[in-house]
Amino acid sequence: MDITQFPSWQQLNSLTEKMHDRHLRELFAEDPQRAARFSLELPEFLLDYSKNLIDDEVFVNLLQLARDADLEGWRRRMFAGESVNCTEGRPVLHAALRGGLPGPVSVGGVSADALVEGELSRLKEFVNLLHNGALTGCTGKRITDVVNLGVGGSHLGPEMVIEALRAHRCQEVQLHFVSNVDGAQLADILAQLDMESTLFVVSSKTFTTSETMTNARSALNWFGGLAPQAELLRQHFVAVTASPEKARAFGIEPQRVFQFWDWVGGRFSLWSAIGLPIAIAIGFEGFRALLDGAASMDRHFQQAPLEKNAPVLMALVSLWYCTFMGYPAHAILPYEQALHMLPAYLQQAEMESNGKSTTRAGEEAGYATGPLIWGMLGINGQHAFYQYLHQSPQVVPADFIGSVTPGHQLPGHHEILLANMFAQSQALMNGVSREQVETDLAVRGLGAEEVDRLAPYKVHRGNRPSNTILLRKLDPHSLGALIALYEHKIFAQGVILQIYSFDQWGVELGKGLAAALQPQLESGDSHNQDASTAGLIDYYQRVTAGSAALDFAG
Known part of the structure; x- marks a missing residue:
């Protein structure tokens, strides 16, 4: 109804x-x-x-x-693992990531709790090795800096949490975040780092996100000839994704691919392996405490x-x-x-x-x-x-x-x-009423005419x-x-x-249009675009062509 x-x-x-x-x-x-x-x-x-x-x-x-509105019924269905994300045909189980479900839930015949605990165990082992200095780069130097490459939920949640918990930070490893495909952000971060002791975490649910994958390829190129590409990917790259086969195809070692699932929305994913940077920053026990706090709210919301x-x-x-x-x-x-x-x-x-x-x-x-x-x-x-x-x-x-x-x-x-x-x-x-303002101004010694002139500007309606x-x-x-x-x-x-x-179909729309526009921006072919977009492409082409001509003349 x-x-x-x-x-x-x-x-x-x-x-x-x-x-x-x-x-x-x-x-x-x-x-x-x-x-x-x-x-x-x-x-x-x-x-x-x-x-x-x-x-x-x-x-x-x-x-x-x-x-x-049957809020109680929808709440029960969400926590039971029913498909409440109906336009995509998926359950919504970010509460499972932190132990907040009231009972066992299976997804595709597999226990959600078992999947989650398996990945958390792998995360814990990785974080402990990193903090203990057991993880090294391809030249044998201990990893001291970790750069998270992600955008949206793969970036904002982990960075927000790490900033919020600065007082609980471990000092063994420094965390950095790159989300913008504007190369200036990545270049600024790379300028601070020693490539021999830097690890990149490529966080992308689909492992096809344009911004993230562009940054990942640029990060790989940054190493130059330090080691063969396969060795660089093995020692200096980790993936967090719901598409592990794509991460492996990119060249990241299977044991360094951490998984979450399509029943976790990106903006609700910091509780999953997407939270790897959090666990690195505050230690795995701190990460567990974060999950436990969320689970306590899950129980309150349910009960x-x-x-x-x-x-x-x-x-x-x-x-x-x-x-x-x-x-x-x-x-x-x-x-x-x-x-x-x-x-x-x-x-x-x-x-x-x-x-x-x-x-x-x-x-x-x-x-x-x-x-x-x-x-x-x-x-x-x-x-x-x-x-x-x-x-x-x-x-x-x-x-x-x-x-x-x-x-x-x-x-x-x-x-x-x-x-x-x-x-x-x-x-x-x-707020502050006209009467209060007038009384205050009169106490300050202002005359009646000045009080009447100033009073309207100092009234606050409140409410x-x-x-x-x-x-x-x-x-x-x-x-x-x-x-x-x-x-x-x-x-x-x-x-x-x-x-x-x-x-989030509104997000997907812009991504699709950008992918179609990129080759036209490079080629200057704007014939099938609206007049405004065509004009922008043409302006970009004219300015870049002029800059190239000036560089050549110089």
């Missing part, structure tokens, strides 16, 4: 006008217990969602909408009732704003330097998943299916775009994310950091909603739980809005 035909959907639609007229200050004044009622404490963090434009009537109808279920609550609040209240964007604002890549990671995870306009029935969705996700470190943002958050006509709900325990020993810093985080969410909620996630501490376990929280939020939101969250 079309989700918009349920009474819960229609009731929520009717409640938007009422809630647009309410103010968060009023909601808190009317209910002294609001903060306690709309908060949820889990072992890893506190989720405070009380600063949201919801009341009991909205909350009840949001929960009913989740039930009407907690909807009204006390953190991913469900976040999904409901998000779709309330984007789909009903008409707020098209959502800001991710970490107040933790180590989490500086989290906004970009969540941007990919949510927008690649729920940036869809077709329902499961194959029809055009007549409603917004997901917000634009953006953000950056909160402290930096305060001196950049918070002006927009506070006084723009556009309302942007936000997630504030911090931790109770600092990741350093410098006194005084963390209290200032958290004070800013709490103050910003408070200011967005309360800007937010969630606050306060970790006990940022460590591998809590980070795993935090990432899984958002993964399940994305899934829950997609189910309720009746879209498929696990395909």
